[in-house]
Amino acid sequence: MEMPTRIQKPRKPIYPYFYLLPGLTAILFSIIIPGAMTIYYAFTNYSLRHLQDWGWIGWENFEKIFVGSNRGEFLGVFSWNMQWALISTIGSALVGLILAMLLNNKRVVERNFYRVLLILPWALPSTITILTWKGLFNSSFGPINRMLGSIGIAAIPWLSNSTWARATCLLVNIWIGYPFMMSAFLGGLQSIPEELYDACQVDGANGWQAFRHITLPMLRSIVLPLLVSGFAMNFGNFGVIYLLTEGGPFKSPSVLAGATDLLSTYMYKVAFGATNFDYGLASANGLLIFLIVGSLTLINLSMTGAFQEVKE
Template sequence: MTNRRAGAILSALLIGSGQLYNRQWLKGLLFAALGLTSIYFFIFELFDLLRGLITLGDRPSGFMKVGKMTRLVEGDHSIFMLIKGLVALIAALLILCYYVLNIRDAYLVGKHRDNGGKPNRFTESLALLGQKHFAYLVLLPPFIAIAFLTVLPLIFSILLAFTNYADPILPPANLVDWVGFDNFMKMINMKVWSKTFIGVLQWTIVWAILATFTTYLGGIIVAVLIHQPGVKFKKFWRTALIIPFAIPNMISLLVMRNMFNNQFGPVNDYLRAIGLNGLPWLTDPFMAKVTVVLVNMWMGIPITMILAFGVLTTIPRDLYEAADADGAGSLQKFRYITMPMVLFATAPVLIMNFAGNINNFNVIYLLTGGDPVNVGYQFAGHTDLLVTWLYKLALNQSQFSFASVIGIFIFMFIASFSIWSYTRTRSYKEEDMIH
């Protein structure tokens, strides 16, 4: 039997034994120590945690009579068991990777011996590891951190959609159970949920289109106007119009909320002062939607304006001179020269803005709070987006499972649209042609 095969088989049977077979004593002992620790931890800790991930507990907390006394007996907490089970699952996957690495290392060293080489000493192995695999060593800590701090919460939020974790079924007094696709079916079949979902989804799409189109086109128009040769004080206009971007969104939105207050807001006070009636900016369903679009334009146009300035400076002046020679007007130059060049450079940003507006929590929640109230909706108002409805369901109504269903839909919708639209942009296609 060759050294490579013998080392791999021994390492598969017992972690570290392949390294000992290849006469790498200290390395083999370290592999074996970590392997035995992992096996012990898996048998006595991880197995119970993984079992809890499957069962989500079998004994709820409650009062029980012990002798003549009634005491609160602590039972299983389904959500804690779910989280611990996911941690155990990721830990088990990391242990599996370590096990495969152990076999691979023994195989490669054995292969080196079969070819007439000598196994490296421990110091030589460390030096080779630092030289050949330095990038992996540096990336390993953030990879583990991402697994536990990013991937785990994401999986946890997805799994909640397949449970009945919603008021009144809340731990520790009640145990949470797996219910499969019941929540998805309720969202579709139950009229009170389906009506709210469809209504909020329609407004979310309309809002995303309006918010993206108005800020994008408005920012380009403002940038083009300032960029005109005859406009004076260009630096002043650029500085003045970029101020809304420099102010934190929260401050701007809270100020706007007070300015558009129906009874005491300065906007309606000015309208009344010139003999006009005040408008229901935030209390009428239609006017509230108009208001959030206008406020979003105030904050979003400077961002597009900055991007457009950078693109406009790269457009060759020869194109405009040729257009002037052909007798083209300002609108024709904007349509056939400026807009295509700007769109080509900023198409990915446009897609990103659309996806961001679908999840534009701050503008809606801080300006209107999702109001005015819609009596036909389930825990949602006229201006609620899917993301603000999700927030209300989870934080205000404890409907965590339904909030998770909405979160899954938002992710699938945004991911599908972003990938589909980006792969059809000119910048993406021409990049593929270059490569």
């Protein structure tokens, strides 16, 4: 029997696209078009001075950032941004790990009570708690300095001295960030079979050895993705710094980049701050943030096997 030369292919139905349509439209208008606009703006002189007659200026904004007038500001902000993300991530991971290990002690019968209290900083809306911290840390009339004063300690410039301000911001950020890490680590710890520790004890290993040879290796699969995604998230953080210090304290002559400014807060002020409204420069900054945060996310996604999932 001769096969027909042309098998009529079943036409793929179009109804799946109707399911996709609402989401795709929203993505188009809120992510893709703004993304394209950001790339375009980054190469223009769109700003308060050129609100009507703005146009293409090539790499000028990037030159300003890397070699020109904004170099000092940018490099200062960038290096603090790196330190900020690194210390915040490692700090909250460490606090989270230690607390998770304490909470994993099954002999402490009321441990769930502590866990519920300890995740409170995550449960509260951070915008509100950051503003609260700002008041508590106020140098002249904040309760913390008042309290220190009552036991004879001189007022600490929590938010008004560059070094102190950085430390305070980190402290608040770790306070916000550790419950997430703690929960993830606790989940990881609880998945380690008890028998491993029993065997370890029979072999006469001490607590540190059990930690090094059982806990850490068993947690390894979650530690790295946690740290990378934490780093990416902290790197792009805005709220903690903007609401606590607005990037300050400031050193003259720069009015835009303060001691605690991150790329995101710096960019926000370049775009919407009272002086410049330099949309082009801000967009160029945005692209740089995207390159850094994006590549970190990419690393994380390939580590956690998201791409494999798609290929299947």
